[in-house]
Amino acid sequence: MLIIDGKKTAADIRRELHDRVAALSARHGRPPGLAVILVGDDPASQVYVRNKEKACAETGIVSRGIRLSAGVSQHELEAAILELNADPAIDGILLQLPLPRGLDSQCCLNLIDPAKDVDGFHPVNMGRLALGLPGPRPCTPAGVMVLLERHGIGVAGKKAVVVGRSNIVGKPLALMLLHANATVTVCHSRTAGLAGEVRSAELVFAAVGRPGFITADMVRPGAVVVDVGINRTDTGLAGDCDFEGLKGVASAMTPVPGGVGPMTIAQLLTNTVDVWLARTLKD
Numbered sequence: 001m002l003i004i005d006g007k008k009t010a011a012d013i014r015r016e017l018h019d020r021v022a023a024l025s026a027r028h029g030r031p032p033g034l035a036v037i038l039v040g041d042d043p044a045s046q047v048y049v050r051n052k053e054k055a056c057a058e059t060g061i062v063s064r065g066i067r068l069s070a071g072v073s074q075h076e077l078e079a080a081i082l083e084l085n086a087d088p089a090i091d092g093i094l095l096q097l098p099l100p101r102g103l104d105s106q107c108c109l110n111l112i113d114p115a116k117d118v119d120g121f122h123p124v125n126m127g128r129l130a131l132g133l134p135g136p137r138p139c140t141p142a143g144v145m146v147l148l149e150r151h152g153i154g155v156a157g158k159k160a161v162v163v164g165r166s167n168i169v170g171k172p173l174a175l176m177l178l179h180a181n182a183t184v185t186v187c188h189s190r191t192a193g194l195a196g197e198v199r200s201a202e203l204v205f206a207a208v209g210r211p212g213f214i215t216a217d218m219v220r221p222g223a224v225v226v227d228v229g230i231n232r233t234d235t236g237l238a239g240d241c242d243f244e245g246l247k248g249v250a251s252a253m254t255p256v257p258g259g260v261g262p263m264t265i266a267q268l269l270t271n272t273v274d275v276w277l278a279r280t281l282k283d
């Protein structure tokens with residue numbers, strides 16, 4: 001079985017972006033700027049945000065961390081977003097999710113200037129994705145598509161099953177696969193005969209958020225399995241798939257860690273460079 005190395009692919013992309021940013025910064029007058037808003041003190045979110053800031057620094061992207069206390073009001077958070085919308089040095093705005101209880105994330109996402117929406121979560125950009133129009137794409141599913149492409153794994157004409165229907169992964173991933181001419185089935189908690197659906201797939205995408213959810217008996221021999229799950233367990237980080245059990249069944253599979261996670265960060269950097277190029281070309 002081929003282990004799809006997301007860490008290496010992400011490192012390749014980061015090197016390519018670094019070189020592009022270095023070559024283009026002079027012509028564009030300034031380096032790309034990314035603002036990352038972190039509300040509260042959730043330890044996992046803090047680690048993610050620190051990793052994103054480190055990745056920016058290595059790529060030549062100027063990052064600005066906006067750290068707000070968990071007690072911030074909806075109004076104050078919205079004011080912070082509007083300020084970043086108006087800041088010419090900021091090309092991309094990322095609002096780290098989930099937000100602490102009491103804050104309305106969709107209201108905040110709706111306020112981010114769609115031209116600065118490096119997460120691709122704004123309704124306008126989700127609409128663009130649904131219509132197949134260009135625009136920033138959600139980082140995790142876009143990273144999955146790039147990972148498959150760079151491993152020569154085509155999806156056109158293949159039967160793909162996406163397990164999970166979240167707005168940040170399952171739903172946008174299904175649309176991307178559809179645009180890439182896969183035949184797509186989306187399974188979720190109310191799907192009847194889920195195991196059978198998964199077993200019929202040549203490509204399996206697991207984005208459920210439950211460790212070990214996809215087991216060997218659910219996967220057709222030779223299928224490609226992409227594990228989008230990130231679960232913190234007593235024994236460390238785990239995906240949604242029974243990796244050991246699937247080794248004898250799948251033809252290729254992404255590990256956790258070292259699979260889709262690093263690609264998410266690489267795609268955030270790609271989106272940031274893309275919006276920077278679009279914005280600096282406009283003025």
Ligand SMILES: Nc1nc(=O)c2c([nH]1)NC[C@@H]1CN(c3ccc(C(=O)N[C@@H](CCC(=O)O)C(=O)O)cc3)C=[N+]21
Nearest residue numbers: 094095096097098119139230257258259261262264265
């Ligand atoms: N607005 C917003 N955009 C996001 O893209 C976003 C978010 N909020 N909230 C949280 C999730 C989660 N996420 C990950 C990014 C990288 C890894 C990653 O690099 N994982 C490493 C391991 C890192 C570790 O050890 O924890 C790996 O899988 O190898 C994982 C998860 C982005 N998210």
